[in-house]
Amino acid sequence: xxxxxxxxxxxxxxxxxxxxxxxxxxxxxxxxxxxxxxxxxxxxxxxxxxxxxxxxxxxxxxxxxxxxxxxxxxxxxxxxxxxxxxxxxxxxxxxxxxxxxxxxxxxxxxxxxxxxxxxxxxxxxxxxxxxxxxxxxxxxxxxxxxxxxxxxxxxxxxxxxxxxxxxxxxxxxxxxxxxxxxxxxxxxxxxxxxxxxxxxxxxxxxxxxxxxxxxxxxxxxxxxxxxxxxxxxxxxxxxxxxxxxxxxx
Amino acid sequence: xxxxxxxxxxxxxxxxxxxxxxxxxxxxxxxxxxxxxxxxxxxxxxxxxxxxxxxxxxxxxxxxxxxxxxxxxxxxxxxxxxxxxxxxxxxxxxxxxxxxxxxxxxxxxxxxxxxxxxxxxxxxxxxxxxxxxxxxxxxxxxxxxxxxxxxxxxxxxxxxxxxxxxxxxxxxxxxxxxxxxxxxxxxxxxxxxxxxxxxxxxxxx
Numbered sequence: 001x002x003x004x005x006x007x008x009x010x011x012x013x014x015x016x017x018x019x020x021x022x023x024x025x026x027x028x029x030x031x032x033x034x035x036x037x038x039x040x041x042x043x044x045x046x047x048x049x050x051x052x053x054x055x056x057x058x059x060x061x062x063x064x065x066x067x068x069x070x071x072x073x074x075x076x077x078x079x080x081x082x083x084x085x086x087x088x089x090x091x092x093x094x095x096x097x098x099x100x101x102x103x104x105x106x107x108x109x110x111x112x113x114x115x116x117x118x119x120x121x122x123x124x125x126x127x128x129x130x131x132x133x134x135x136x137x138x139x140x141x142x143x144x145x146x147x148x149x150x151x152x153x154x155x156x157x158x159x160x161x162x163x164x165x166x167x168x169x170x171x172x173x174x175x176x177x178x179x180x181x182x183x184x185x186x187x188x189x190x191x192x193x194x195x196x197x198x199x200x201x202x203x204x205x206x207x208x209x210x211x212x213x214x215x216x217x218x219x220x221x222x223x224x225x226x227x228x229x230x231x232x233x234x235x236x237x238x239x240x241x242x243x244x245x246x247x248x249x
Numbered sequence: 250x251x252x253x254x255x256x257x258x259x260x261x262x263x264x265x266x267x268x269x270x271x272x273x274x275x276x277x278x279x280x281x282x283x284x285x286x287x288x289x290x291x292x293x294x295x296x297x298x299x300x301x302x303x304x305x306x307x308x309x310x311x312x313x314x315x316x317x318x319x320x321x322x323x324x325x326x327x328x329x330x331x332x333x334x335x336x337x338x339x340x341x342x343x344x345x346x347x348x349x350x351x352x353x354x355x356x357x358x359x360x361x362x363x364x365x366x367x368x369x370x371x372x373x374x375x376x377x378x379x380x381x382x383x384x385x386x387x388x389x390x391x392x393x394x395x396x397x398x399x400x401x402x403x404x405x406x407x408x409x410x411x412x413x414x415x416x417x418x419x420x421x422x423x424x425x426x427x428x429x430x431x432x433x434x435x436x437x438x439x440x441x442x443x444x445x446x447x448x449x450x451x452x453x454x
Contacts, residue, residue, distance in 0.1 A: 007452035008437075012251055045332075045449075047273075049250055054258040057273040059331050083260040091255040099251050104450065106436025107285050219282045223398055226287035236286050236368055243282050 010047065010099045011035065015092055016071070021159045024078040025125065026089055027063060029071055032100065037068035040132040041109040041214070041242075044074070044102035048084060058084045061128040061216075061242075062103065065135035066111070075159065077125040108214065108242045112136060116212050118146040119205050120174075121195065121225050123217025126244060127159050130216055134167050134174055145211070147175045149203055151195055151221065153182045177203050195221075197228050207233045212240070219243040266336070269326055271444035274334040280399070281333060285432070288398050289367040289418045296402055298386070300352050301423040302359075308352035312402070318343045318351055321385060325408040327415070328444040340406055342387035345379040348422075361428045364405055365421040372416045372431035373440065376424075378407055386419060411442035411449070 013030035021027055043061045064073035079085045092098070110118070110133045118137070120130045127150055137146060152158045158178060168176040179191030179199070191199055200206075205213075213234055215222050222243045229239050261267075262276055270276060293312040300307040310318070321344050328334045349357065357376045364372050378384065384407040388395055395401030400417030407414050413433050434440050439448040446454055 007454075008450050045273075048253040048256045048258070050256050050258045051252055053250075054261060055250075055273065056256075056258055056260070056275065057332055058275075081260070083258055086259070087253075087256050096254050097251060098253055104437065107433075219398075223282070223288060230287045236289075239286050241284060241286055243284065 008101045008104070009034075010101045012097050013072075013100050015094050015096050015098070018092070018094060021075060022157055024157075025075060025159050026078075027073050027075045028088060028092065029064075029073050030098070030100070031070055032072060033070050035068070035070050035072060036103070038062055038066060038072070038103035039109040039111055040066045040136040041129045041240075042103035042105045042132075043129070044072070044100045045104060046074070046084065047099040047101075048087060049099070056084050059104065061132070063128045063131050063135075065132060065139050067136075067139070075125070075128045075131070108216070108240050110136070110212065110214065112140040112142055114212075115142050115144045117144045117209055119211045119213045120146065120148040121205070121213070121215045121217075121229075122148065122150045123221035123225070124152060124157070124244075125159060126215075126217030126221070126242070128216075129242060130214060131160055131163070133214065134164075138167055138170055138173070141172070143172045145175070145209070147177070147203065147205065149177045149179065149191075149195060149200075149205060151179045151181060151217070154180055155185050155188065195225050195228070197232065200228055200232060205229070205232075207235070207238075210238065213238055214240050214242075216242040217244060269336060270334055271328055272447045273449075274328055274332055274444065277333040277335055279333075280335060280338075281329070281331075282398050283329065283331060283413075284398075284417065285370070286368060290397050291367050291402060291418060291420075293402055297420065298348075298403070299421045300348065300354075301421060303424065303426075307354065310351075315343065315386075315403070316388070319347045321347070323385060323387075323406070323408075325406075327408050327412050330411040330413055330438065330442065330449050334444075338408075339391050340385065340387040341389035341392075342385040342403070342406065344382060344385045346382060348386065349380070357424065359424045359426055361425045363423045363425055363429065363431060364416045364419050365423060366416050367418040367420055370416055370418070370432050372405075372414050373425075373428055373434055374407070374414065375428070375441065378410060378414075378441075383407060383409060409443070411439075411444050413438065414442055
């Protein structure tokens with residue numbers, strides 16, 4: 001092993017934009033002058049330091065497309081009693097600086113150079129790294145098939161609703177299906193239950209064509225969905241998973 | 250270190266807990282599940298544990314044979330590289346010392362070992378991190394058989410290193426001549442992963 005490999009340094013990142021996605025989710029755009037670039041699906045470690053030296057550190061997925069620009073987007077859910085997400089949502093202002101380091105993670109990643117077709121399954125804020133994949137895919141104008149099945153508790157909790165519709169409307173755009181698990185609004189055209197085997201088959205999330213599969217969401221969601229996919233014949237090494245919390249933050 | 254304007258930190262733990270938390274970690278009462286792929290379900294009648302040296306087999310145990318080895322209870326804190334720590338987790342299993350003893354290995358043949366798991370996961374380990382009561386293959390958590398989502402029927406447990414080293418669904422321990430990287434170690438994570446030295450990623454001290 002090469003022991004001389006450089007440390008992943010902490011970088012100063014300046015908040016340059018903050019926008020509301022839903023009532024409890026915001027996207028923060030940071031300018032990171034020395035950002036080395038990232039692959040879709042990777043995350044950063046973010047560090048906050050109080051005046052007396054107390055430090056809080058958390059990992060957040062990158063939402064913006066893969067690339068080497070100096071701006072990255074982090075989309076962050078406000079967690080009840082979460083000291084980092086609460087600070088970012090309620091205290092952080094444009095122009096403030098925080099520290100982050102990355103990119104981190106070398107498995108839950110996607111590169112357009114190995115585009116075998118994509119099946120993406122998101123639960124709640126699990127959409128964030130998958131949005132990075134979809135944005136990257138749109139940037140390179142991929143012509144391979146991509147499907148997204150996105151499960152939200154209710155329609156008003158859907159993150160990136162317009163952004164996803166715009167991606168779906170592009171030539172060879174993602175084939176988008178929403179499902180809501182706790183009541184659909186009038187005129188709802190999507191699915192209306194938790195993701196199960198029947199829904200996966202109906203929406204053609206089958207192993208045909210050997211697509212790469214990415215599943216991201218709360219642990220119980222990923223456990224269930226990845227289990228269904230394995231039972232449908234998706235090989236284990238084609239199903240990449242990332243489980244969020246519940247970790248109390 | 251850059252002081253963050255307006256950040257006070259509302260989830261500070263008291264001094265006793267703080268002394269048990271490695272740098273950059275926070276305390277959680279939950280037991281999060283982190284796995285790179287689907288959960289593996291291995292039936293006990295198909296389960297076997299193998300100990301290998303290079304290409305040759307040193308010993309194997311069926312589930313019944315493994316359960317007949319001396320059982321050790323361990324209460325310990327665990328630390329995940331994704332920053333959560335959990336205190337006072339309770340495990341039961343067979344220490345690596347007892348596994349080596351059962352295989353008549355008075356002296357381990359090399360200083361390095363690769364753990365191989367169902368599903369293809371691997372992690373590299375120093376033998377010195379496994380012996381002298383520092384590690385076990387755990388089959389029970391909190392008094393109950395280990396759930397598949399937490400690595401059941403059997404997982405490695407080396408609580409003094411970041412938890413990715415405590416490989417789920419372990420099936421084979423193979424002595425090696427050198428410290429080749431395993432699954433996460435070849436994807437940017439530290440070769441050893443000592444939380445007290447904050448060895449999270451390649452290049453960390």
